[in-house]
Amino acid sequence: MIGATVHHAAQTPGAWANLREAPESIAAFIEEVVRLDGPATGNLRRTTRDTELAGVRLPEGSTVSLLWGSANRDEAEFPEPDRFVVDRPNIKAHVGFGLGKHFCLGAALARMETRVAVDALVRATEHATLAVEANTLRHKPSLMIRRLQSLPITLD
Numbered sequence: 001m002i003g004a005t006v007h008h009a010a011q012t013p014g015a016w017a018n019l020r021e022a023p024e025s026i027a028a029f030i031e032e033v034v035r036l037d038g039p040a041t042g043n044l045r046r047t048t049r050d051t052e053l054a055g056v057r058l059p060e061g062s063t064v065s066l067l068w069g070s071a072n073r074d075e076a077e078f079p080e081p082d083r084f085v086v087d088r089p090n091i092k093a094h095v096g097f098g099l100g101k102h103f104c105l106g107a108a109l110a111r112m113e114t115r116v117a118v119d120a121l122v123r124a125t126e127h128a129t130l131a132v133e134a135n136t137l138r139h140k141p142s143l144m145i146r147r148l149q150s151l152p153i154t155l156d
């Protein structure tokens with residue numbers, strides 16, 4: 001989550017300086033990163049009884065794949081879902097930390113850690129630029145977790 005946030009802040013023109021000048025905007029920036037590029041993209045569930053979801057019958061014992069990364073691009077909830085928009089009125093309505101009784105216990109800690117790390121980085125430096133071509137960045141191969149294998153950036 002820290003890596004993804006630094007990545008977005010480094011590649012969005014003006015973002016690094018904006019975050020430094022308005023540190024109160026860091027929290028919303030992070031939420032939009034979690035919605036669009038968050039580390040938790042999916043998980044599995046098993047149905048404990050026959051049920052139905054959106055008109056689809058699911059017998060007891062079915063394996064259901066939750067895709068939070070897809071739900072976070074629901075255009076009914078987030079207009080222009082693929083755009084990075086830091087002033088969405090419902091900026092925290094994403095499910096990047098899950099939902100309901102399994103909502104992430106560590107969400108407050110993860111949000112705080114990321115805010116503190118990004119705040120320290122933008123204060124300590126003027127610019128951040130990707131040190132490699134953007135199209136050479138690779139994510140770890142995983143259906144459940146999205147994270148960069150490495151993020152070479154130049155801070156000055």
Ligand code: HEM
Pocket residue numbers: 001038039040043068095096097098099101102103104105106107109110
């Ligand atoms: C970037 C950081 C994090 C992300 C994106 C994240 C995401 C999630 C998601 C999506 C779930 C729901 C799992 C499900 O419904 O199957 C979850 C659950 C959980 N998370 Fe996190 N998490 C993060 C950090 C943390 C941290 C720092 C902790 C603990 C210190 C933590 C502890 C937990 C626990 C214990 C659950 C299970 C809650 C339950 O089943 O009742 N998470 N997390």
